[in-house]
Amino acid sequence: MNYPDTALVADTQLPALQVVIPLLSAPLCALARNRRAAYAITLLASWSALVIAVLLLLRVHAHGTISYALGGWAPPWGIEYRIDYLNAFVLVLLSSIGAIVAAYAPASVDSEIPRDRQPLFYCAYMLCLTGVLGIAATGDAFNVFVFLEVAALSSYILISLGKSRKALNAAYQYLVMGTIGSTFILIGIGFLYMMTGTLNMVDLAERLAPVRTTRPVLTAFAFFTVGVSIKMALFPLHLWLPNAYTRAPSVVTAFIASTGTKVAVYIMIRFIFTVYGVQFAFASTPVAAALISLSLLGIFFASTAAIFQRNVKRMLAYSSIAQIGYMVLGISFVSVNGLTGGIVHLFNHALMKGALFLAVGCVMLRMKRTKLEEFRGLGYRMPVTMFAFTIAGLSMIGVPMTVGFVSKWYLILAALEKGWWPVAALILLSSLLAVVYIWRVIEVAYFQKPPEDAPPVTEAPLSMLIPLCVLTAATIYFGIFTGATAGIAHRAAEMLMAGGVH
Amino acid sequence: MSHLFSHYNYWIVIVLMMTGFYTVISRGNMVKKLIGLNIFQTSVFLLFITMGKIKGGTAPIVMAGKEDVVYSNPIPHVLILTAIVVGVSTTALGLALVVRIKEAYGTVEEDEVQAEDIRR
Incomplete structure (x- = not known):
């Protein structure tokens, strides 16, 4: 039996590894129970994510858009990871922030978070990184929602770890606003599915063309825009942000401020331009x-x-x-x-x-x-x-x-x-x-x-x-x-x- | 009139959605707010399930020898299984935060917590 070259396998699996490596490292951090071991895992996983993101960007530059069928299920039925210039660029940004902040973390975390909670802190950190990377990598509308919630739930935890008790209230307020935002996005995705019967973004773009002006599609667009505006803290839906950023531990603020809202902006770009099409989104509304x-x-x-x-x-x-x-x-x-x-x-x-x-x-x-x-x-x-x-x-x-x-x-x-x-x-x-x-x-x-x-x-x-x-x-x-x-x-x-x- | 009632499932969705949303906005008690949030999310689950139903449709299990069977669309069900998990974890995390807030502030009323925050 011939085994395929391992380097080649790793190369073709890059889009999945981008998300899977941080995802698997999260439970490892929690199981490690030792803050140094958890930190080592975090550092290793976040820097490998950066290397993978850079490799992906280079591949997109050399060969064009990458389409990856998760689990071998062909799109549009299976979940597709679709990497083009836009999200390869966003992936590099997110993973480099993840890696740099991880390198910065230990001294700051030692002074702000109790020792016994530190492995769990690193676990939540890696989950948050998984979430934002997943949002950027995926080409499936419902998958966006799932990763959005992975990132959001872990960031509520990260914010609540702040030293003062005000952090708890800030995290709670963010949880309520964030859940309303992502549920709005879910409603939007639901209406789109209702009209097209598909969740794959490229397929959605094609099938939306004949039904673009129908009321459910317009409603979906409205729910989606408001939901994602809450997520990115667009004025006047920004009320959750100042407290959350102020009360969170320093490391968390630096990480979430440079990834959380950015990825929401990315989703907005992706849906307006790829899924809806700029003609519909901006010309007719x-x-x-x-x-x-x-x-x-x-x-x-x-x-x-x-x-x-x-x-x-x-x-x-x-x-x-x-x-x-x-x-x-x-x-x-x-x-x-x-x-x-x-x-x-x-x-x-x-x-x-x-x-x-x-x-x-x-x-x-x-x-x-x-x-x-x-x-x-x-x-x-x-x-x-x-x-x-x-x-x-x-x-x-x-x-x-x-x-x-x-x-x-x-x-x-x-x-x-x-x-x-x-x-x-x-x-x-x-x-x-x-x-x-x-x-x-x-x-x-x-x-x-x-x-x-x-x-x-x-x-x-x-x-x-x-x-x-x-x-x-x-x-x-x-x-x-x-x-x-x-x-x-x-x-x-x-x-x-x-x-x-x- | 019949048009109004033939889509009664959507009316249930709308009523639940608005009930939940109103509870989130109007209540000051943090536990009640979470319950409202839960109802709000549940209404969206119903919206998805309702669009998967096909009249006379049965469970999508392929049976040998029967070809003209109408199946319900299973995909919304699968999606909502995931969304339920998300909803449960959101509620669990929210309640955990409320427990911690109760320990730290001695109250779960939003305005009292805010007043405490401003005082110091």
Whole structure:
């Protein structure tokens, strides 16, 4: 009997391994019962997920879209994993955040989560990673819902692990809102199935064509849009987010802020462009106009709210709501440049917000709190951390040579292309608000003296500084060499505008 | 009129959905909110099951020698089995959180918990 070459088998099974490796590592972490063993498993699994994601992206680049029939059941009957430029790119983003945050975790987790709960923390972390990777990999509408719930349930657990009892209430509120959101998505999927009898996204796209204007399909679209807007915390459905991000442990905030809402934006892009088709979704319904006004309102409301926060973590949480606005704005421009801006901002924002939250995690480790007063004089007492914070903060503002500039460049380009001068002006104006809230922290850190009785503070350990610096360096690197990110985002945008199926 | 009643299963779905949703929004008691959430989810299960039913359809088991049998669509049932598991775990996690909140705050009323949060 001839055994197939193992390397070849591994190669063809990549889409499944992407999800299966983190999934299997989760129960192993729980069974390990030893925090070091659980950490080793987490680190190994998350870095292998990153390697697989990069391999997948390279394969898509070389050979085009990958279709993988799970369990050998041919699509559209079986579950299909379909990897094209868009989700290969999203997979690389999600798994690199997962890997970097995992590398950063141990010191921060030791100080914020009791030892006996740490294996379970790593278990929930890996489940959350499984969920977000699964959402991005799958080409099956119902499978999206299942992975959405895997990611959501594990993130409720992760948030409730926060030190103060306020974390419990934040997790509960998020659970209620999150469940309403995903049940709305389930209703949407149900109506689509009712009209087409299929769940495969590509098959859905074909079979929806003749029934597009029927009422169930419109209802499905409405439920779906609202559900996914709750999930991504689009203004005014963002109320769960500030508390959840503020009360969660630092590691969790950094991870969820850079993956959870991003993956919801991905689902929105996927359903609008691939399943419904941009012609239907934006031409025959007023959704685009609604999304543009809500995202602009959200950008201004949340940036202004960020300015008045005294807790730096909460300030960054409000800033996240504003940044979701930019992504949705990019999507609803319905042009290649706008969509490129939206997709590239999805990537860029994950990098910079990840770096900012990791820096805040270092401060949390040393100061035990993240109030603005705690940052007094930190620029000289924790120089590396605050330097990284400053760079990522500049990127948040959109200073040239950083990733933030690249995204805003595409968004403004798309606005001007359409002749929407006021929108372009508003995008620029909103950057000024970002200047204000980032500057407040930098001013306190560099131009205020620490209080006389402040205990001596040392820099965070290297195990935390290295991942922080890697993410910060990435915000500069991808700001200068835009070929990789903006290039891929552009190809994905062209594919989506052309119908999203090939 | 007959049109109204021939789709009574959908009416049940709508009534359940709105009952659950209203309970989630209007109640301040965290346990009641979860019960509302559960009813809301159950209505969606019914919506799926109801679309799988075919008049005169039987369980989809292929029998030798019988070819003109009408089968119900089994796929919604399978989907909802998964969704029920999701619903059960959501409820379990939510109740676990409520137990922890009761231990930490001494109450499960939303406004009292919020008042405590603001006080400190």
